[in-house]
Amino acid sequence: MLKSVILVWALLSACFVAACSTDPEPLRVWTAADHAHPPENLVDPTRVPQQERPDLTVGELLWQGKCARCHGPTGQGGREASVNFTSADWQASMDDRRIAQTIAAGKPPNMPSFADLLSGTQIEELVKHIRAFGRN
Ligand code: HEC
Numbered sequence: 001m002l003k004s005v006i007l008v009w010a011l012l013s014a015c016f017v018a019a020c021s022t023d024p025e026p027l028r029v030w031t032a033a034d035h036a037h038p039p040e041n042l043v044d045p046t047r048v049p050q051q052e053r054p055d056l057t058v059g060e061l062l063w064q065g066k067c068a069r070c071h072g073p074t075g076q077g078g079r080e081a082s083v084n085f086t087s088a089d090w091q092a093s094m095d096d097r098r099i100a101q102t103i104a105a106g107k108p109p110n111m112p113s114f115a116d117l118l119s120g121t122q123i124e125e126l127v128k129h130i131r132a133f134g135r136n
Helices: 002-022 048-052 058-071 088-093 096-105 120-135
Strands: none
Touching: 058 120, 088 120, 096 120
């Protein structure tokens, strides 16, 4: 009697183990994030924004999304950054390469680095946009 109880128990636990190991992945509930746009750095910067807002340049779109909150919408300086990109003196003091490097690497202590958030093309578009501030 004891023998058959042990046998049944062994059989049951074997089935249990087998069932567990072949269980499919638990069902995953889709969230809003699964349907969201791809991250901005994976969107082709020269096409998608142009299609969505043909009235704005790529640089303007990036500026409004990433930079305006600190530098102000018109580049004259804002709450966090005092530098005035519309100033002729500032424009003359920087070359394009240095502007691009500053955007990528940041400028301690308060200018964040954008190397991981923006592609090289996006940074070039921002440099053009910062230059456009100087022509207004
Ligand atoms: C969290 C606030 C913040 C954000 C966001 C930010 N910046 Fe800055 N940035 C600063 C600060 C602060 C400085 C330091 C200069 C100052 O104090 O005015 C600075 C400096 C710079 C400089 C160098 C100015 C100089 O004379 O050396 C450039 C170029 C620049 N930012 C471009 C950008 C661009 C382009 C973006 C968007 C991709 C951006 N920044 C986003 C805060 C910010």
